[in-house]
Amino acid sequence: MSTTTRSGTGRPGGPVQRQLRPTAKVLPEHARAHNRSLVLGHLFHEGPSSRADIARSTGLTRVTVSDLVAALLAEDLVADLGVRSEARVGKPATLVGLRSADHHVVTLDLTDDDTVHGAVMTLVGEVVRREHVPTGGASGEAAATLVEDVARRLVEAAERPVVGVGISSPGVIDDAGRVIEAPNRGWYDVPLASRLSAALGVPVHVANDANTRALGEYTYGGADASTIIVTVGQGVGAGLLVDGALVRGRGHAAGEIGHVTVVDEDTHGETPQPCACGRTGCLETVLSAPALRRRVAGLAPQDADAALASVGRTLGRCLAPVVSALNLAEVLLSGPGELLDGPLREAATTMLRDRTMPVIGHDLRLRMATLDEDAALAGAAVLVLSGQLGIT
Amino acid sequence: MSTTTRSGTGRPGGPVQRQLRPTAKVLPEHARAHNRSLVLGHLFHEGPSSRADIARSTGLTRVTVSDLVAALLAEDLVADLGVRSEARVGKPATLVGLRSADHHVVTLDLTDDDTVHGAVMTLVGEVVRREHVPTGGASGEAAATLVEDVARRLVEAAERPVVGVGISSPGVIDDAGRVIEAPNRGWYDVPLASRLSAALGVPVHVANDANTRALGEYTYGGADASTIIVTVGQGVGAGLLVDGALVRGRGHAAGEIGHVTVVDEDTHGETPQPCACGRTGCLETVLSAPALRRRVAGLAPQDADAALASVGRTLGRCLAPVVSALNLAEVLLSGPGELLDGPLREAATTMLRDRTMPVIGHDLRLRMATLDEDAALAGAAVLVLSGQLGIT
DNA sequence: ACATGTTTGTTAGTAGACCTTCCTTACTAA
């Protein structure tokens, strides 16, 4: 028995006018730029290849690939490597490869309050030159000038053409590289990317440090396309990769997970501690490096392990809804291994599995980030690769 | 004093080879399809416009827009509406408009266990015809046949060309419309979209019901581009929109938030209840419609309010990390208003604000979904619009 | 009333991007 009515009353009321619609026209030249990035991406990830290899991988014809490769050869981005040595049927292939060592990327890591870390890197992330410049507590305009100076020095020191400058900075940063707010540097509404780009004459990309870390782990560290990376340092932050894309969020503040309340009055036997943000019981009050050190200070190894496990459980409880809602494949921890990579990580894993349904928690991995030391620099390099060459 | 070292030791180790790389070549014809969608999208959202209007809005030239519009006129997707009546300077514009009433979309909502809800709708979501077919407890192949029959009847009953069929179904569903698992229908690995498409000769799109609801609210309900919609019915699910795109997740299971553990032994004075999934304390055990009804049954109004508020606080605690990590702008609740839209929603809002940092929680809205009754159908229609015409 | 300026939409020509088809080259296999 089926009921049928004509012209039902319930109607959504028609389409809604939206102010901000992301309407970007696509011209043939954009298509070409995209295909060019496909070629570069193939060479970046797969190494030296023949034009025919690239054609098979990208779906483009050999003719088109030859054309694109010719353009890249003319730009010196790609080098002719001669015929392939392996013996196969048919005409031997001539290999072409990305000239990754003949182009440099300048990267800066502003995560550390006391020191600006900088590097000149090749396109594949090898560090060619390093600088560590004490900030001397500079903030505001002085800090911006310092960053500009370091960047200029590195750009000038680079012995190869510089593709661009990538900067990894704490704070809320929009798509254009404007620092909306970075309290620890006293920056509010500072157009860092456009300022440096104008001063140095080189493309500059700026993004949040946790986000760049996520990018770095994805491109260089083999992280999954659906990953959250939790960075533990002075504070606690997170970078989120969903289906291979960085999550920016409504107000460019995605990943600001350090100030979620995780400790309640009546829960788990903990007492909420005051937080720098003026509230109490934030994740940062238990998981930041200083908080962890305070917690284990003077404890016997066994008690310290229990204390760290307790924090791990809190982290697991906090992440369970995020992992479930996004069906993430991996959770990465970045920070001091002696604190994180032990009872804390194990307890967090257990808690996360226990609190999520099997289909979510089953093949979930919770591991340490692999690029710990240079993750932020590597991520900053990816910013440039992605922004200038379209390589992800 | 700055330290400089050459050729530092820490190197990321080069790029990683990735199996699944989303390399899709872009041809000029794809660019044209994109621009065509831009024109359709403008007409959909802004209503009848002149070619010059569309050119200004899309950034394309008037020549190109004229060309695209001519093609759409030839396809009868767009109609010539004559000259604009308003008096302005210059040659009067001739308006063109989407022929939304001259094309139909067939939509099915499989959320309800007992009944298949179906509709014939116009492109702007007006319901032209409705069907409610009892399932009679059919499952597995029988249920699939039933769905196919209903879809066929509606396609044949449509008095205008059918652009496609959109289906909103519970369960885990991949991008191709294959139902990975839908326990309540006994479907495991059922290629619903391709099966129906072959049987009906019309494009068929299938997606998770919570996800389609999110799409519907975004397109017809004015929801923000960064939104989570929590659907409360027999179970609890969620649909997630991040930066305007649906989140699918690693295993297409994003949004499965109903089975996150939210009630602990030692917490908040609640006792964890057993859940259908075999675990205890899941969100579904307190927030599903039956659970809520059980909870307030026989209570005095005042006590019922307190009970609902308690569930609201639990929901707020669960969502706080998600909202923070993704910097969401809106949380929508979909389900029985008499249970959700009151103390529960208010308590959840308060809890959510209290547990997130101000920059996140400040302009966060937690409101009821606007399309409650037909949200799933509207969302299914959006699936078709988006898949066939590129309208979002 | 009439010239002037503005806006619309079309026509014609151009440049770019990729395709299909055909060819040469250079190797392996029988």
Place this chain on the structure above:
DNA sequence: TTAGTAAGGAAGGTCTACTAACAAACATGT
């Protein structure tokens, strides 16, 4: 030696969107 296979290039065609120029149809100012 003869086939067969694969790589790469050359020629020609189609598609796409652009610029430039223009006619039509209106409002406005004198």
